[in-house]
Amino acid sequence: MVDTKIKIRDLDFFYGKKQILFNVDLDFYSNQITSLIGPSGCGKSTLLRCLNRMNDIIPGIKVNGNILYNKFNLYKEENSVVEIRKKIGMVFQKPNPFPMSIFNNVSYGLRVQGEKDKEKIKKIVRESLEKADLYDEVKNRLNSSAFSLSGGQQQRLCIARALAINPDVILLDEPCSALDPIATAKIEELLKKIKKEHTIIIVTHNMHQAKRISDYTCYLLDGKIIEFSETNELFNNPKNKLTKDYINGVFG
């Protein structure tokens, strides 16, 4: 049996008056990769950004319901956003390294936490880059600008940056949508490798990607969960007609 890491119960989400998520109930399991799939605009990013309270920075949002992370209610503890985000990291759709050196990008989270020990920072930066399969490519130019890297390398840098503070859960919002197939394959390999230590939740519009990498898949349509099950089950034996239509490409 797998442990549940995050439990979403009765979640409604609004941008102003416009409701985006409806009554979402969903579990994410420890050390598993869960994919969120669904047509564009169905609320995948919104749901993902509820999990680290990233939506909080948008004015006028409203959240009803509960999200439990290890029994800890994410939306009850008012002032712990910073703590939540240290435990639940995020990688964005477009690679977004800071305008700093490669080294300083990876060390950012540690510096934010007030880590001063130079040797410790160096060690963690190296380990994080290694975990993100980037170390060999950048070890001779850690002080170059992060913008000097290719798109795929920048995205792996962003993964290394997230890994450096050793988050429990990693959220990824279509991390490969701007990348070519080779760069995509590298990231997929790396996600499969790091799930031993982290729980991974990934939004993807690419069903093949969901099939390739995830243990569980959730199909979302118009802000509602249509189907959630083991990936093989969902793709080979969908229970819901809507899911069947989607994976058979009726939706384009």
Place this chain on the structure above:
Amino acid sequence: MNQQKKIIENITKKWLFLVSLTTLVILIGIFFLLFFTGIKAFSEISLFEFFFGTNWNPTAYHEPSWGIFSLFIGTLMVTFGSLAFAIPLGIMSAIYLAEIASPKVREIVKPTIEMIAGIPSVVLGLIGLLFLSPLIAKLFGLSSGLTGLTSSIVVGIMVLPTIISISEDVITSLPREFKEASLALGATKWQTIKMVLVPASLSGIVAAIMLGLGRAVGETIVVLMLAGNSRAFPTSIFDSVRPMTANIAIEIKEVIRGGLHYKSLFAIGLVLFLMTFLINFISDLIIDKHVKKYKW
């Protein structure tokens, strides 16, 4: 029909070309006038005396002196005095407006600040004369409130809108992704501002400061009204000073056209021109670099 359109387009093009050409010719003409009149002063005044002499007294009965050093220091004092005041205030306001103020507050405050830029400087000078100068005299126990400090503060207020408005634009135009990435790593709002947003906009902020600097160097009417205009070598910000711009404005009325005094004022104008030219040139370089860095 098409033929007609083409002709009109052609005429418009030529006309616009002519207008830009005229502007260019006039600008070059001004520069040459400044240059060739100013340079003539040095046939009679030694470069060394001009730049390093601390006495400026072209109308002395016995031996006139031509040193602009005191005036130059006056210009520097007012320029840097005003920036010392405008830079911290400007950057803090820009950060506040860009990252902290609610959209409503920003909508009201930003246009208001930009409006200050539209107040004629003579009006600001008047306000300084009536309110600030007596206050400064009283506060520091001076016999006169017309000092380098007084004009610095008012010139600072003049350049503040430029610094705030450009810096705010630079900060708000940073990709939203920088901020999100930082917050997602557990940084607080302040850490994000300090460690990501300000460093990322630094070259833009520097460019804003340089633009303010250019304006402060060339400002004339405010210093004429508030700096006191003494030609003595200034030793502190509480002294009366006479920046180069004010000196030209004061003396140009009383010189004989074509005389040495006349030429020497043009030479001072040339120095001012070169200073602002250099400042603009440097800020262009910085802005250029900034734009390239964030093509992203």
